[in-house]
C-alpha cells in the first residue's frame with residue numbers, strides 16, 4: 585500500500601489562506617484536493633488560481649455543513665484518504681479584562697471544529713486503504729506563553745485527543761500525525777505585536793509538513809530551533825520557567 589501523498593483524495597479544512605492554502609496548492613499537484621473554509625470569496629479566488637482544487641464552503645463549528653461536504657466527497661470519490669484538519673483561529677486573552685468568551689471561541693473552532701471534522705468523515709476514511717488523520721496543533725502547547733491561555737489550551741486539547749485516537753485507530757490501519765508549527769507568516773500571526781523568532785513563510789511550512797507526512801512521522805514539529813527551545817524550557821523547574829514567561833508577559837503589557 586502506497587502511503588505517500590500521491591493519487592490520494594485529501595480534504596483540507598481552513599484551506600483559503602496561510603498554511604492550509606499552501607498545503608492545498610502543493611498537494612493538488614499530485615492528488616485530488618478538496619479545500620474548505622467559511623469564505624466562499626477566498627475559495628473562489630483559490631479556484632481561479634488553481635482550477636484543479638475542488639472547493640466546498642463549510643464552517644468547522646457547524647457539523648451539518650461538514651456533513652454536506654462529506655456527502656459530496658462520498659458521491660464523487662466514494663472515499664477519503666486524508667483528512668487534514670487545519671482550520672484554526674487565534675485570539676489572545678487580556679487578564680486585565682478577563683473574558684471567557686475568548687476561551688469558548690477557541691475551543692469551538694480549534695478543538696470542536698477538529699472533532700466535528702473527524703466525526704463527519706470517519707466512515708469515508710474507513711473506505712480508504714491508507715486512511716490518515718492529520719491535525720494542525722501548535723508549538724504553543726509546549727510552553728505557557730503570555731496571553732495564549734485560550735489558544736494554547738484549545739491546541740493542547742487537539743494534541744492530547746490525537747494521542748488517544750492513535751491508540752484506538754492505529755489497530756484499524758489508520759495513520760495519524762500531529763503538526764506543531766512555530767511562527768508562520770499568515771493572517772493569523774499578522775495580529776501579533778511581539779517579535780516572532782524563526783518566522784517561516786507558509787510555503788516552507790507546507791513543504792516541511794508534506795515531507796514529514798511522506799516520512800510517516802507522527803509528530804511534525806518545526807522549525808526545530810524554536811520547538812527545541814520550547815521543549816527544553818518545558819522541562820525546567822517551574823520557578824525558572826515562570827520567571828522567563830513572566831518577563832515576556834511584563835514586556836508585552838508594557839508595550840500595550
Ligand SMILES: NC(=O)c1ccc[n+]([C@@H]2O[C@H](COP(=O)([O-])OP(=O)(O)OC[C@H]3O[C@@H](n4cnc5c(N)ncnc54)[C@H](OP(=O)(O)O)[C@@H]3O)[C@@H](O)[C@H]2O)c1
Pocket residue numbers: 597598599600601602603604620621622623624626642643644645670671672673674693697720721722723764765766767768769770771772773
Ligand atoms: N501561523 C502560525 O504561526 C501558526 C502556528 C501554529 C499553529 N498554527 C495553526 O495553523 C492553522 C492554520 O493557520 P494559519 O496560520 O494558516 O492562519 P490563517 O491564514 O488565518 O488560516 C486559517 C484558515 O482557517 C479557516 N478558518 C478559520 N475559522 C474557520 C471555521 N470556523 N471554519 C472553517 N474554516 C475556518 C480560515 O478561513 P475562513 O476565515 O474563510 O473560514 C483560513 O482558511 C491553524 O489551526 C493555526 O492555529 C498557525
